[in-house]
Amino acid sequence: MNEVKQARNRARRYWQIDGINELVVGAAVAWIGTVFVLAGYLDSSSLRYVGIANMFVLGILMPRILRLMKDRITSPRTGHVSYPGQKAPLGHRVLMTCLGIGMMFELQYGDLRNLTVLGEPIEHVLFYALFFTPIAVACAVRGIQWQMPRLLFIAASVLIAGLISWFGQPSDAITLALWLLLPGATAAMTGTWGLICYLKENPLQLEEGDHVS
């Protein structure tokens, strides 16, 4: 790996090293999972709507919470950095969202739902191929690239959740619990551990002439 890539990876690592991303995203996913699991067990449609509403609210709030925590915790300790390509272009994000929504509609109402692959319904196969595998691979690759073994735990939890629900075919409520609660809780725990280590290793560094009141 050349020096430029190494330096950029260090900059990327700065965004993950504190564990805040994992903690916030993991906690949100685990929370949504809990609501859906409760809705499944209690057979409550209103709780399902609460879960969906939570997804939207957290989707809007999460970036703000993350920014606030980064500003308060990370910036005074290891600084703030942005690197080229940090934010995916708006066009890409819109395209991915449209593709995701389109696929959900197609699988729900279109002709694709009658197809099977290796005896499994197409939506089942697509879901595992497009959801679990990329997340697990991305976590594992980044864990190795940024020398952050805790990301490997998240990758493993995502894979385990996918494999158990694929082979075990548990009830809907348990499946949801596996999909959301297991990776979410794992991420929240590794994030908390990461944050504790980060706070221990990185004391507050003030800029010249700054005072803490």
Next chain:
Amino acid sequence: MSADFSADPNRVIHEPARLKIMSVLSILECADFVYLMNETGLTRGNLSVQLRRLEEAGYLVVSKEFRGRMPRTVASMTDAGRKAFKEYRAYLKTLLRTTAKTTPIQDALPESG
């Protein structure tokens, strides 16, 4: 292309501390004071002085902002800074390439043992 040995390097960039700052910022969009301090290993005072020098030369934009009650000094490279850094790199490359042909690094190293 042969090196022009009479040409001077860009003195603003050539200073080691400023070269470190420029090298870090050349591959980033922006970085704050604390990040630059950690990455370059410079002291607060030195970093502050060198940032000002680079800003005066028009190579960096340094802005001070507040996040809550915490101040944050953010530096990013200007187009002029990127151009100057690119020219500086080209100058060094040519110089080193020319000298490497006549004095290979292995020959220049003292013999061990």
